[in-house]
Amino acid sequence: MAEADQQSEPASAPAAPVEIKAVPVRRPGRWVAGFLIIVVAAALAKSVATNPRFGWSTVGEYLFAPTVMDGLVKTIELTFLSMLIGIAIGVLLAVMRLSPNPIVVAASGFYIWLFRGTPVLVQLLFWAFIAALYPVITLGVPFGPGLLSFDANTWITPFVAVLLGLGLNEGAYMSEIVRAGLLSVDEGQEEAAKALGMRRMMTMRRVILPQAMRVIIPPTGNETIGMLKTTSLVSVLAYTELLYAVQLIYATNYKQIPLLIVASIWYLVLTTILSIGQYFIERHYGRGTARAVPPTLLMRIWQSFSTWRHTKVDVPEQTRHGL
Amino acid sequence: MSEPMVKAEAVHKRFGRNEVLKGITLEVAAGEVMCLLGPSGSGKSTFLRCINHLEKINSGRIWVDGNLVGYRQKGDRLHEISERDVAEERAQIGMVFQRFNLFGHMTAEQNIIEAPIRVAGLKPDVARAEAKLLMDRVGLGDRLGAYPAQLSGGQQQRVAIARALAMKPKLMLFDEPTSALDPELVGEVLDVMRALAADGMTMVVVTHETGFAKEVGDTVVFMDDGVVVESGDPAAVFNSPQHARTQAFLSKVL
Numbered sequence: 001m002a003e004a005d006q007q008s009e010p011a012s013a014p015a016a017p018v019e020i021k022a023v024p025v026r027r028p029g030r031w032v033a034g035f036l037i038i039v040v041a042a043a044l045a046k047s048v049a050t051n052p053r054f055g056w057s058t059v060g061e062y063l064f065a066p067t068v069m070d071g072l073v074k075t076i077e078l079t080f081l082s083m084l085i086g087i088a089i090g091v092l093l094a095v096m097r098l099s100p101n102p103i104v105v106a107a108s109g110f111y112i113w114l115f116r117g118t119p120v121l122v123q124l125l126f127w128a129f130i131a132a133l134y135p136v137i138t139l140g141v142p143f144g145p146g147l148l149s150f151d152a153n154t155w156i157t158p159f160v161a162v163l164l165g166l167g168l169n170e171g172a173y174m175s176e177i178v179r180a181g182l183l184s185v186d187e188g189q190e191e192a193a194k195a196l197g198m199r200r201m202m203t204m205r206r207v208i209l210p211q212a213m214r215v216i217i218p219p220t221g222n223e224t225i226g227m228l229k230t231t232s233l234v235s236v237l238a239y240t241e242l243l244y245a246v247q248l249i250y251a252t253n254y255k256q257i258p259l260l261i262v263a264s265i266w267y268l269v270l271t272t273i274l275s276i277g278q279y280f281i282e283r284h285y286g287r288g289t290a291r292a293v294p295p296t297l298l299m300r301i302w303q304s305f306s307t308w309r310h311t312k313v314d315v316p317e318q319t320r321h322g323l
Numbered sequence: 324m325s326e327p328m329v330k331a332e333a334v335h336k337r338f339g340r341n342e343v344l345k346g347i348t349l350e351v352a353a354g355e356v357m358c359l360l361g362p363s364g365s366g367k368s369t370f371l372r373c374i375n376h377l378e379k380i381n382s383g384r385i386w387v388d389g390n391l392v393g394y395r396q397k398g399d400r401l402h403e404i405s406e407r408d409v410a411e412e413r414a415q416i417g418m419v420f421q422r423f424n425l426f427g428h429m430t431a432e433q434n435i436i437e438a439p440i441r442v443a444g445l446k447p448d449v450a451r452a453e454a455k456l457l458m459d460r461v462g463l464g465d466r467l468g469a470y471p472a473q474l475s476g477g478q479q480q481r482v483a484i485a486r487a488l489a490m491k492p493k494l495m496l497f498d499e500p501t502s503a504l505d506p507e508l509v510g511e512v513l514d515v516m517r518a519l520a521a522d523g524m525t526m527v528v529v530t531h532e533t534g535f536a537k538e539v540g541d542t543v544v545f546m547d548d549g550v551v552v553e554s555g556d557p558a559a560v561f562n563s564p565q566h567a568r569t570q571a572f573l574s575k576v577l
Contacts, residue, residue: 192424192483195375196438196490197414199406206441210428285428 055258062249062262071245072266078162078231078241079270083224085167090174095204097179108175115172121233124165128237130156158239166234170227177219181212213285221278225271232263242266326389328353328494328525329374334383336369343369345549346383351494351542356526358536358557361546362572367529370546371496374527375416376409387416388493414442417487421499423479425471431458431482432467435489443490450489457485461515477508481515488519495519497528533576537561545569 048054062068096108115123126133131152140146156164185208193203235244246259329351336344343366351357359367372378374385376393385392393409394401404412426434435457436450445453458464461481471479480500487495497516501509513535520526520539530536536543537557544554545564553560553569561577564570 186422186424188420188422188424189426191377192418192420192426194377194410195413195416195418195420196486197410197442198438199410202441206437207426211426 053257054261055255058255058258059261059265062246062259063265065249067240067245067249068242068262068266071240071242074240074245075228075231075242075266076270078166078234079224079228082163082166082170082231083227085163086170086174086223086227087178087220089168089171090176090178091209093171093175094178094182097175098182112172112175115169120165120169120230121236123169124162124233124237127156127161127165128158130161158237162234162237162239166227166230170223173223174220177223178212178216181214181216182208184215185211210285214282217278217282217285221274221281224278225274228270228274229267232267325353327351327386328355328388329527330384330386331370331374332384334370334373334385335381336366336373336378337381343549344373344380347546347549347551348383349544349551349554351525351527353493353525354523355541356520356524356528356539357542357544358540359527359529359544359546360531360533360536360572361552364548365546366549367546368498371498371527371529374494374496375413375418377418387412410442414438414490415493417490417492417495419480419483419487419495419497419500421502423471423476423483423503425479425483425486427471430468430470431463431474431485434471434482435486438486439489453489454485457488458482460488460518461485462511475508476504477511480504480512484512484515484519493525495524495526497526497530499529499531501530501532531576533561533573545572547572 049056093108093111096104099105099108134152136149137152137155138146139148189207189211190203193207198206231241232243234241235247238244240248242263246263250256250259327350329349331347331349334344334347335342345366347366347370349357359371361367369378373380374387374392379393390412391401392412393404395404396402425431426437429437432451432454435454436445436447439445439450439453440447455464455467458467461484463478463481463485466474466478466482469478471482474482484500500516501512504512509532513532516526516528516535517539528536528540540557542554543557543560545552545560545566545568547568553564553566560569561573564573
């Protein structure tokens with residue numbers, strides 16, 4: 001017997017390796033925890049569904065109301081445009097921060113200090129009242145003749161004030177994200193570009209920034225989702241985005257809870273869409289790296305369920321009897 | 324003898340208070356292959372990086388093909404040259420790094436055509452045709468579409484050499500091109516460099532590959548502690564080193 005084994009091991013053609021089908025370790029804790037969570041969730045769901053004060057019929061009635069739709073569009077518009085401003089300012093500030101010129105570095109640092117150091121709400125109010133500070137805004141040579149003047153009251157509309165408030169504030173946060181991204185790119189990349197005769201700005205645009213994107217995108221996704229919700233602050237300036245739209249409605253019909261639910265549903269729908277979009281953008285900028293983009297939460301839940309099912313199915317009949 | 328491709332005169336370089344180069348004087352003729360040897364920290368790589376102005380020298384002069392590197396002499400004063408002019412000088416000098424430094428977000432082909440298109444102003448289809456030829460030359464004609472992460476170290480370094488050659492440099496600098504490679508991959512990179520030397524390319528090679536230096540090098544320069552200790556014909560330096568420090572170093576690496 002022993003002899004035969006010794007002979008067959010190196011000499012004979014390799015047999016297909018026998019797949020291990022071990023009995024998995026039992027984890028009763030997981031089942032208990034899973035069960036408890038499902039019970040609590042079911043209780044919550046029942047209460048939400050049956051408590052008449054949630055006013056689900058009112059929710060349905062107003063979910064697609066024209067005022068709400070209008071507010072929704074404005075919220076999307078604000079989120080998109082102020083993120084655009086924020087990203088542009090953020091990239092500019094981050095590049096300035098890494099400049100060899102100390103005054104440029106200081107200017108960038110001052111901006112970040114100012115806009116990150118005061119609450120957005122305060123900044124929004126400032127922009128709303130800008131006409132009190134500068135009734136006429138003049139562009140021209142500093143200390144010299146003005147070239148272009150405009151009246152603050154007519155040009156800084158609520159929309160412009162809100163965009164300035166959200167965008168300029170976001171720029172300060174985005175600059176830190178972009179800077180971290182730029183610093184994450186290996187110095188050798190810049191050196192290789194230099195050695196090929198590329199200049200600083202071209203190196204930044206063609207070599208550093210595209211690779212920094214992999215680090216910049218995930219927190220920018222978070223910022224966008226944060227911005228979507230921060231736009232609701234604008235309701236205090238009586239700008240009719242989503243929240244102010246539902247406030248206008250419940251100011252007349254006093255159905256606060258159902259209308260706040262309407263707003264919440266739309267915020268959730270938008271954040272969900274943004275999260276999905278983020279996944280695909282990350283995948284795009286992850287090209288060229290060996291590591292795959294990690295699966296989303298939903299994919300992970302799905303996978304763990306399918307492995308649960310598989311382990312159950314894979315357990316051979318015999319073993320189960322044996323247990 | 325015509326003008327040397329590289330001429331260095333009493334080059335000094337400090338990092339803070341640490342003096343790394345303490346007066347390097349040497350010449351590299353056109354078509355010559357010079358190998359720089361020496362223990363780590365001896366300043367070989369720093370000197371190489373001074374040649375294309377990746378490092379600014381503190382005193383002395385370096386000329387490449389008769390042009391002062393990084394400065395312009397006006398009367399008895401030196402003027403720094405603009406970023407544009409530095410870039411122009413660098414575009415004519417190829418450099419290969421220890422860590423390859425291929426652009427990670429670009430395929431091999433994109434790595435090679437980037438500078439020819441953006442810096443030299445080549446038409447994309449011309450640049451692509453040349454990239455194909457260069458990749459054939461380094462034996463990777465079928466990997467144009469591969470990203471650096473999908474290539475082995477040796478393949479990446481060969482793409483890096485092709486990328487440098489795409490700018491049609493008159494001088495190639497190699498900064499320990501095989502030090503980051505698995506031993507079995509060193510040969511393929513050295514083969515490409517050997518072929519390049521045979522084509523008459525002027526090369527300055529910082530290396531620990533004494534075999535390569537002996538076989539391909541026209542000159543070997545042994546550096547230690549920021550100075551050139553000994554230089555000359557490889558056979559002479561390897562077989563009968565004159566200085567105790569050279570002897571000690573060679574007895575360890577050979």
